[in-house]
Amino acid sequence: MNLIILENHVTSQRGGQETNLLTICRGLFERGHRITLLYLKPGDLLAEYRSFCDRTIQISAYGFDWRSLTSTMRFLPSLIQIRQLSIEPNSVIFCNDYHFSLxxxxxxxxRQIPYVCYLQLPPLQLNRQRKFGLRNVDRFIAVSHQTKQDWIKFGTDSDRIRVVHNGVDLEKFKPAENSIQARQQWGIFDDTKIISYIGRIDREKGLETLIQATAILMKEGRRIKTLIAGKPLTHYSFSKGRECEDKGMNYLRSLTQLADSQDVSDQVQFVGHLANPISLYHASDVNVLPSIWSEPCSLGLFESLACSVPKVASRIGGNPEILAGEFDDYLFEPGNAEDLAECLDRVIDWREKDPTLGIQCRQYVSDYFSYEKLIDGIEKNLLELVIS
Known part of the structure; x- marks a missing residue:
């Protein structure tokens, strides 16, 4: 099978979507499939793609803004590239973002080849050209049942959507060999508990709730440190014709101001983007996902559990699908700082009260959300289209 992959910015700094695609492509390559990557912007993941892809081709644009002549002219070379692209037998398009649907x-x-759209997001910002492009999708693959339901409500036929949950590489994300040493690498030398967040700095992630919960726990006498890892999300500005960090940086400043106003600026630390977050997982007593939007299927859910670190997450989107059964107790109401604080208070002493919990966390993802299960599901859906 020959896959033509459509990606936007080939970087690890935007979030889980981009790193998840790299994981899928590498897994399919290891099973003997050939990969061609089409991308808009180069980034730190491009070298990894080039190590196994047959071809990596930069595309001028995946769509256009009809209000901008410059945007429209930028799209025209892309149409030429479509005609010039060499297509191998048994090819299939794997589009990582429905915004590239046109x-x-x-x-x-x-080129008369099947087209698969990978749904890692609920339907947002769908203009006419994107809706038009989605009409011709042969199959959708959604990362959670909740994401599938979001698209069904949008009007997509349920029979066109398959669900394949994300997975985690258990060889990469392992428990800490020495948790005390891992904590010391982050400057913690006493019995202070470490709460962590790893992801992009964006309003939909609900980081205000985490900061407020930190303040509540501090007032109750808890010795804690909240480490927030990630960088502000860039947003495209049509007026400037480029991506800008202004909006994201303003949000980050608002979070530091909130920490100051809650008197927890010493307890809340913003550590920036981590190319490799494993060291922070290893140092953590608990990892938090405080999203206030319909979180599809966060990679951080699996990474934390694979490292034998309990995960606390908001009861929204696909989170309840992942933290099910015995882990349902680690869900809290979105935006409710008191509920989050209570949840953290229950779990944060697990090393003393229930030291087997870390083993249970890792076994859970091993049983249900492994890297192999992810690749199995994606491969099965793609092969069905190629064979048919």
Whole structure:
């Protein structure tokens, strides 16, 4: 099978979508499939793609803004690239973001190859050209049942959508060999408990709730340190014609101001983007996902559990699908700082009260959300289309 992968920015700094795609592509390559990567912007993941892809081709644009002549002219070379692209037998398009649907649809139509759209997000910002492009999708693959339901409500036929949950590489994400040493690497030399967040710095992640919960726990006499890892999300500005960090940086400043106003600026530390977050998982007593939007299927859920660190998450989106059964007790109401504080208070002493919990966390993801199960599911859906 020959996969034509459509990606936006080939970087690890935007979030889980990009790193998840790299994981899938590498896994399919290891099973003997050939990969061609089309991308808009180069980034730190490009070298890894080039190590196993047959071709990596930069595309000028996946769509256009009809209000901008510059944007429209930038899209025209992409149409030429569609005609010039060499297509191998048994090819299939794997589009990592439905926002690329116009280009993917054109490529599918003109070159007569099946088109799969990978749904890692609920339907947002769908203009006419994107809706048009989605009409020609042969199959959707959603990362959670909740994401599938979000798209069904949007009007997509349920029979066109398959669900394949994300997975985690258990060889990469392992428990700490020495948790005390891991804590010391982050400057913690006493019995202070470490609460961590790893992800992008964006309003939909609900980080205000985490900071407020930290303040509540401090007032109750808890010795804690909350480490927030990630960088502000860039947003595209049509007026400036480029991606800008202004909005994201303003949000980050608002979080530091909130920590000051809650008198927890010494307890809340923003540590920036981590190319490798494993050291922070190893140092953590608990990892938190405080999202206030319909979180599809966060990679951080699996990474934390694989490292034998309990995960506390908001009861929204796909989170309850992952933290099910015995882990349901680690869910809290979105935006409710008191509920989050109570949840953290229950779990944060697990090393003393229930030291087997870490083993249970890792066994859970091993049983249900392994890397192999993810690749199995994606491969099965793609092969069904190629064979048919």
């Amino acid at each position: 280009f993917a649809s054109a490529l599918s139509f003109f």
